[in-house]
Amino acid sequence: MAECHPVGFQWVMEAKARGAKLIHVDPRFTRTSAVADVYVPLRAGSDITFVGALINYVLEQEKYFRDYVVNYTNAPVILTEDFADTEDLDGVFSGFDREHRTYDFRAWRYQGEEVAPASGARGRIAGTGGGQLGQVRRAARGEAHGSGGAAAHPEPDTDETLQHPRCVFQVLKRHFARYTPEMVEQVCGVPPDLFAKVCELVTANSGRERTTSFVYSLGWTQHTVGVQYIRTAAILQALLGNMGRPGGGILALRGHASIQGSTDIPTLFDLLPGYLPMPHAHGNEDLETYAHEESTDKGFWANTKTYMVSLLKAWWGDNATAERDFCYDYLPRLTGSHSTYETVVAQMDGICKGYFLFGQNPAVGSANARMQRLGLANLDWLVVRDMVLIESATWWKRGPEIETGEMRTEDIGTEVFFLPAAAHTEKAGSFTNTQRMLQWHHQAVPPAGDARSDLWFTYHLGRRIRARLAGPAGEMDRPVLDLTWDYPTVGPLAEPDADAVLAEVNGWDADGRPLSAFTQLKDDGSTACGCWIYCGVRAGGVNQAARRKPGREQSWVAPEWGWAWPANRRVLYNRASADTDGKPWSKRKELVWWDEEQGKWAGHDVPDFVADRPPSYRPPAGARGVAALSGIDPFIMQADGKAWLFAPAGLVDGPLPAHYEPQESPVPNLLYGQQHNPVREIIRHQEDRFQPSGDEPGAGVFPYVTTTYRLTEHHTAGGMSRFLPYLAELQPEFFCEVSPELAAERALEHLGWATIITARSAIEARVLITERMRPLTVQGRVLHQVGLPWHWGPEGYTTGDAANELSHLALDPNVHIQEVKAMACDVRAGRRPRGRALRDLVREYQQRAGITDATGTEV
């Protein structure tokens, strides 16, 4: 966190100053480790074993927060008899369709219920999960609904003594029983005494009086089991009673300043604003069907239709009438996964002909950078908007394929447009950070020359397209022409008024008055709201995100700095900070509580609960929606109001996390016979060859683990740092970090050169020998890790090879994220070959490892 979020890290230092203990778990010793109380080096790709063993410790030693677990999680719920765990099936769960590589999660449901999955048709649960349903599943529905997923029946069978052999609690115990400290030593390379220390610190600091917080970033998400990594932490935190409590929870550090905003009001193919699922072509035929299929019976996702109708009104205004299904049919439809990597393949296949890149540099920053460029080379047109000439704009004359001679500039047919972009200081708008907090930024200076903001570009592009389409319109043009597109513009550049856009996002009622809470939204077309979770950001017509009351002038929650969604709540699910009577678990950790006299919830934070619902409330039989939430259902977005230790729906790769080895690993899976995530997503392509793993023949050709990461001095794919002298001089060259032992093994010299090779490509880097990288003992042998910062490319003030030349396209199946945190490689001393010899070297390695188009693609 100190490396990548130094400003946010000041709060960690503040906590340290107040006595907090900092534990840092990371394959490399970073600037965070330097100030940590405990540093745990572990093998990249082994965290599920580590955190799973923490769970096992908590269960065996009975360190869980029992009252919290019994009442606020689904620990007491009894599962269907059909459920079989990885314990029973050597590494897979019941419902596994090996042929189609999917799970039918009816096999994970609660006893006595039909569980509607978070994805796909409730009324159409196909037997085998192949074909259409498989398509629907693969359409990344894992992200929709924020994963709390759709219905379980509100009243499952439970055993509050937690003894029933098929209750979630007992299933959890059996599942994690093999995640022992010995396993942690063998799989992660973490010695037992160090692991024991972590167990003690974490459990001693959790409970009524104290809470422990977990913070993670891309070291957890960028794996083929990335989502399950986070699930493991969520289970642990729920068992310890740390969720929804101050100083607790799990904080996801994001990869750039407003990427939270880019999932909230998404730039993702599969989501609509506020985590509404993008409708699918096969299913969700009309609004009513969509509402039925995508709603839950209980909780706030029961109002899916309300959020959707309000969104449609924001987009199509007066044209969105009830008779026209509120223009629901104007929305695009998914036919499968259209994630960035599938798009690249579609480009290479000539299906995708045009591409917009807004502040994105895939030629350096996306996995398998080479494939990215091959895709770009096959487009008809490419529009790049950025502040500098990034590699994704110049690959056609200066990219690696030009250097090797594989491509010639004169043969590339892509028409490339480069449009200079305004910086954040040159435009108004908002950032949404990892705390879900929106902070407004004002324009300080106008952009220079032809540079324009993304808002300007998008608005005027839309305006011009609409002007061209005007006239007798065909059906195809109506969705564009019927849009509300009348944002006011300001100044000589006709910059759209960002505040007006925010007003639309916030929403208004039938009389045009700004809304102040999403509970005001209606499904009859009388309200419009561009993003239901952001409703309230402009409450009272005031830009709440622009508030900057200093911390010392308000409470420790500081609600008047910026605005957090939803409803300016700072801690989600904060009902869980109080017991079943509505009293805080302790005075020390009080956050919200039930005020009997006033008949409502009160506290330091905005209560995340129905304001006037007493803790004693129990819903009548047949209650639906929000009315079905009891007074002790803190997790209001979950289908049953409880934290899910066991996830019966929502994730495509299992109701519980299981340790699988990364796609490419030098070691076999010690926990199960199943080596890899059986339903991981694989892009099979001749430009994306995979390496053998574990005990497979040829795995030894790539004996080292490599992990990619960031440096404080640079930013992502380098567009905002490599081109600046002040940053370039701080880290002026691409380097790899290796231990002295690995350097000795491969004759690497400090400040010399090394070539790092995978089945995709080979890159060269300067060598930094450091004891901060240390060899681990994994499964009885010494395992080395090679560290690679991924910021470099051939353009800018400081240039170098891109680490993403090495990476592959095996992805997490829920969210399509690439696995760049744990790969396998070889390292050689010296610079890499140039020209044709580079591809010859890669081919030589592929041959030596026996790599075919099938390697690594098995289940």
Add this chain to the structure above:
Amino acid sequence: MSADLAGGAAGAPGAGADPARAAGYLEHPPRMGFFTDTSVCIGCKACEVACKEWNAVPEDGLLLTGMSYDNTQGLGASTWRHVAFIEKPADEAGDLRWLMSSDVCKHCTEAACLDVCPTGALMRTEFGTVVVQEDVCNGCGYCIPACPFGVIDQRRDDGRAWKCTLCYDRIGDGLEPACAKACPTDSIQFGPVDELRERAQLRVAELHDAGTEGARLYGADPADGVGGTGAFFLLLDEPEVYGLPPDPVVTTRDLPRIWRHVGVAAAGLAAAGLAACLGRRA
């Protein structure tokens, strides 16, 4: 000439306590300076960048040094904040440690650069800080070897001497220096030197209580060889580990004594000469 040379032997109490007064300011604000607490430095280098941005200091070399994450190497004419990174291997005392420290001009109480400057370009401000007036400096270079810390240097293309100004153009307007402002963990603290020294003593005690035995202050002692510094540090190890001289002495310290000896020798020589002349006549 600095106050301590004019007023007598180095270490005279008056000069040490109030360099601005000694430089001739009758009324002046409290002495301002830096307390750099390296125990909370996270090595982010925001200080280096903020300093360059504010002062328009040029980029001064793209070189991968191999000195851990320190590619800046040291203070100079175009580096006025330098973050050092020291990887101390694990030993019997404990695990691997990574020490980080943002170095800066010390703004010494007894400032040799100030003493030797022939043009008066280097001056003591009303805040007790030491500043080069770039429109006066003639590039003679005398100050360069004078500094016991190796801080000040000349720009090759320009010839003049440059160093940290303690953001004289900010603190005069009630702002803190750019580096202090940018530092996210308050490793760099700006304020009246008296207050900072008190705060620093408390911090050292706190660290000792917490078991961090190696914590110590550097530059905070007015009895040291430069009369104490306006920019001082909390280090977690010996100064040499950070590339700092363990016992810095203002390099002009011995000048009065040297000149006295020269004076005595000259007087003696003159007396001997006179005696010889008179003796011959007699």
